[in-house]
Amino acid sequence: GESVGLHLPTLSVQEGDNSIINCAYSNSASDYFIWYKQESGKGPQFIIDIRSNMDKRQGQRVTVLLNKTVKHLSLQIAATQPGDSAVYFCAETPKNSGGYQKVTFGTGTKLQVIP
């Protein structure tokens, strides 16, 4: 999972296996969650999002699970490929009550895919 610190937690996965990356969020009022992928030297890239009225959302090879009871978010990547190697981080946004709602970004988990 994600943590604050100078060294990112690293998940090493064999090519073809499934990956699960976790994120614990702190704000019980958070209503909208996004997973981003950041490759080395590049900007973050949107992967998938989920709103708090859902528990699960699926995309192409990716699934996001939301457990509001324990404030936990996970990203599952099926059949992990070398191109999936990157830092993944979650972002949480409080419920939209008009005006800008502060987005809180996690520090990230580094996914290493072993060929």
Next chain:
Amino acid sequence: NAGVTQTPKFQVLKTGQSMTLQCAQDMNHNSMYWYRQDPGMGLRLIYYSASEGTTDKGEVPNGYNVSRLNKREFSLRLESAAPSQTSVYFCASSPGIYNEQFFGPGTRLTVL
């Protein structure tokens, strides 16, 4: 469709120098943002512009100014650079303030 573009990609400044980071988006998005990313920390919002003609402070605005030149462009200015501003700066845009954000490639800034 280039998405979000940023210039320059790299910059080295001496303490006290000034510079402007440029950002443009071609997605007709209303909202734009400037973040800094430091090792071991999540992205931190410097300033944002919810819509053309408006700008507001984010989490770490001190030492920076912004200009929303038009709907496409949002620039970030460092008036007197300090070593603490050494960072990677990302510009982002979104259709509105409650949508996913699209990020530029970043500017790596070093202040000596």
